[in-house]
Amino acid sequence: MWAFIVRRLGGMLVTMFIISTLVFIITNVVPGSPAALILGEDRTPDQVAALNRELGLDRSVPVRYVQWLGDLLTGNFGTSYYNDNSVASVIAGRLEPTLILTVTAAILAVAIGIPLGIVAAVYQGTRLDYAAMVVALIGAALPNFWLGLLLILLFALYWSVFPAAGYVSVFDAPADSWRYLVLPAITLGASHAGVIARMARANLLEVMSADYLRTARSKGVRERQVILGHALRNSMIPTFGVVGVALALMIGGSIVTEAVFAIPGVGRLLIESVLRRDFPMIQGVILLIALLVALVNLAVDIVYAILDPRIRYE
């Protein structure tokens, strides 16, 4: 088991290295210099050169790359071009809303998606199955920014059940904060609930035709027990993987959701930084998202290996 974890950890480091290199390439090999963009229209060549020197952009790309990687390894993510704040501290201040939103949405997507998929598989071919799959298909195709706007229109503007936008931290006002989370969590979770439902159904159906279930049935085990006791548990292993992928994707999806509901999270920070061409901040946020995604995948792999020992030896 430890060998497996070490191997996966190594894989994660390689992935992080590749992503950080890609991020560096994308944000550094740009046509047009960041200094020119920061200074705007009425800049003089002297100002541009001075700012380039100040930002360290007068050195060659490979030198900057080595320097940047070294800084990352020592935990230095640089300072913002926009204001002189440290990238790490700005991101740390924006992390909480994103994490809470993503986890809430994931719980919601699992709580809706898995029962929906199970019901559809158990009643395969009936109207119930058909209805569940139509719901899942619709959920998977809803653009989440539009869903968010519709929810705001109905539940905030027409019926005033939930606030239309904003975020209140659980730590500041525990009783109030959940009301700000309901609509964003539905917005972010809906499409993944649809995908999870479809996969849960497919996985359960695949297991249901297995030989050992036929054996169980022929021994006279009741159908209810066959499904709950045997089929469901085995079908949950691949379904769990889908949930992991969904959680990783939701971290990205939260960018749009935060924009719709004006939630001051990491996603909003990324958009603000893109609009300001604040490249150190962009790099920092992307690396953070990459790290979160990699950690989710690592956790999924480990739980997978605990649930299904065969995976450890692949």
Add this chain to the structure above:
Amino acid sequence: MSETPPNAGTGADDAGGARAATARGIGASWLRKPANAIGFGLFALVVAAGLLAPLIAPYDPGFIAIRDRLEPPSLTGGHLLGTDHLGRDIFSRMLYGARVSVIVGASVVVLSSLIGIAIGLFGGYSRRFGNFLMRIIDGVMAFPEIVFALALIAALGSSLTNVIIALTFVYVPRVARVVHACTLALRNQEFVLAAEALGGGTLRVAVRHILPNTLGPVVVQGTFIFAYAVISEASLTFLGVGLPPGTASWGVILAEGRNYLLDAPWITTFPGLAIFLLVLNLNILGDGLRDLLDPRSRKLL
């Protein structure tokens, strides 16, 4: 995968004619399934609306008539789907928006397929490069696509071309992975070994024998990529970093309409509905095509 799919025939001989006839037969029976027929029909409708936008649209999509601002949809009032905050006709803007979505979707699908096929085939032949490649591809694919697209757009600037470039970059790995997997599986198939034994050069075997057999799965992926590209473009535009505000695209209409959500909900309703239906449709179409062209991968994906 050992048989040549009917659509991959070279069609130069008698067998080709027979195969084309079979392909027509399969196509006809495939279209007889309501889900497939509706999916195909609606997609064709959106493409037609986009292509014919200048002919059908009652107004110029940028035509501003402040006195007619925020008019609700009406069958008789001259503005079928209402007007926006500048009095522009939503129906006309929707038609031109379909054009943008189709251009973005089709360009991204074509470009990412071409690049992805080349990378995937090459990766399938060179073991060392293939392994290296798969590492990068898995790294990129494990990553939320919109994040990379945002980074690229931050570097390149916002424009239609740059959105297409960014989304192509993001979706190439999907195609490359599928083609790579197919190539690895096909390389040991007897018909490929036979072609090699008969003296077929590597390039010739790859292009004439392996490539045609990867096209089914690529078409299936392409359908889904079209859907993702439409959503991603609209998301980027909605976030203010995709297409410039002046464009008539579904994402722009949505982003502008959001300030008038309560007063004029129709501005956001129609483009959102259009994106939703197009994506729903492409997903259904993709599922149908997968059953037809790539039955084996159903379980894998």
